Amino acid sequence: MxxxxxxxxxxxxxxxxxxxxxxxxxxxxxxxxxxxxxxxxxxxxxxxxxxxxxxxxxxxxxxxxxxxxxxxxxxxxxxxxxxxxxxxxxxxxxxxxxxxxxxxxxxxxxxxxxxxxxxxxxxxxxxxQKAEIIKVGDMLTIDVNRMEVYVENEKVDLTLTEFKILKCLAEKLGWVFSREQILNSVWGSSKFIFDRTIDVHIKKLRDKLGKAGKLIKSVRGLGYKIESE
CATH class of the missing domain: 3.40.50.2300 (Response regulator)
Known part of the structure; x- marks a missing residue:
């Protein structure tokens, strides 16, 4: 190597x-x-x-x-x-x-x-190595290799953090991720980031995704998940 x-x-x-x-x-x-x-x-x-x-x-x-x-x-x-x-x-x-x-x-x-x-x-x-295209229903497309996101074929500009959060949720449709699991996926060993930071990013992510933002579901007391409708 x-x-x-x-x-x-x-x-x-x-x-x-x-x-x-x-x-x-x-x-x-x-x-x-x-x-x-x-x-x-x-x-x-x-x-x-x-x-x-x-x-x-x-x-x-x-x-x-x-x-x-x-x-x-x-x-x-x-x-x-x-x-x-x-x-x-x-x-x-x-x-x-x-x-x-x-x-x-x-x-x-x-x-x-x-x-x-x-x-x-x-x-x-x-x-x-895991580069791929992730589709959530007919509305949302995530190009992992190019780090690009499309809602009904229209490109959406996300920050790197927003992209990582979306990718984390979309890789396992329907799975509920706790805030801690999302923190570990996106920031790894950076333990200084607080749970509330995830809530802020999720709100911004939903806003940027427009009509596709509704695909991100809040699960009271647990965290977040994404699923196609």
Whole structure:
């Protein structure tokens, strides 16, 4: 199996070297960047298998980098782990909303960070292998590979989080998913996300799906399910 490349954007040289060292010990090739611009230049010649991204960079805000990567088809599926000293829940939710796959706060354990890297790589590669079209009745179509959603052949723009929630529910039609199960499916080990966050996302998802929003059912005291009518 080819050696996977982990790109690291971190302006603190000591932390950058520490992460790179542990990445190499874990069997990865490490590409080190002290600012966003140097990383963006690197993308013109190569794309890593995963990015560890500091939010507070000297040139470009990390959240802007995350947003830029997700909007570019060439990097839209690049796994991203945010590593930052920002610990506010709002910052974490914004980072995940913009498409980050995980969020690690400083100070951190390098071993735990590498475990998260491996978990994200397993999760994202698994999604690629299971690429398929999911249909919910005649109204809703989910293209897992392209990460696109259509309601009666009209494309609906969803955030990455909304897409993951919809995919989670649609993969097992009629199954009732608790909020905790949805949290684990979408955010994995990021336990700082609260149950109420799911309710907010479900409401936004229903609104965006329009008439197909009614396919998402609330099950009092249990959670949510999706079924064709």
């Amino acid at each position: 080819a050696e996977k490349t982990i790109a690291i954007i971190e302006d603190d040289k000591d932390i950058l070297e520490l992460i790179a060292l542990h990445a190499q010990k874990a069997g990865f090739k490490a590409k080190k960047f002290e600012n966003a611009e140097s990383f963006l230049r690197y993308l013109s010649t190569d794309i890593p298998d995963l990015l560890i991204l500091d939010l507070m960079l000297p040139d470009i805000d990390g959240l802007e980098i995350c947003k830029k990567l997700r909007s570019d088809p060439a990097t839209s599926k690049l796994p991203i782990i945010i590593l930052t000293a920002k610990i506010d829940e709002v910052d974490k939710i914004v980072g995940l909303e913009l498409g980050a796959d995980d969020y690690v706060t400083k100070p951190f354990s390098p071993r735990e960070l590498m475990a998260r890297v491996k978990a994200v790589l397993r999760r994202t590669s698994g999604e690629e």
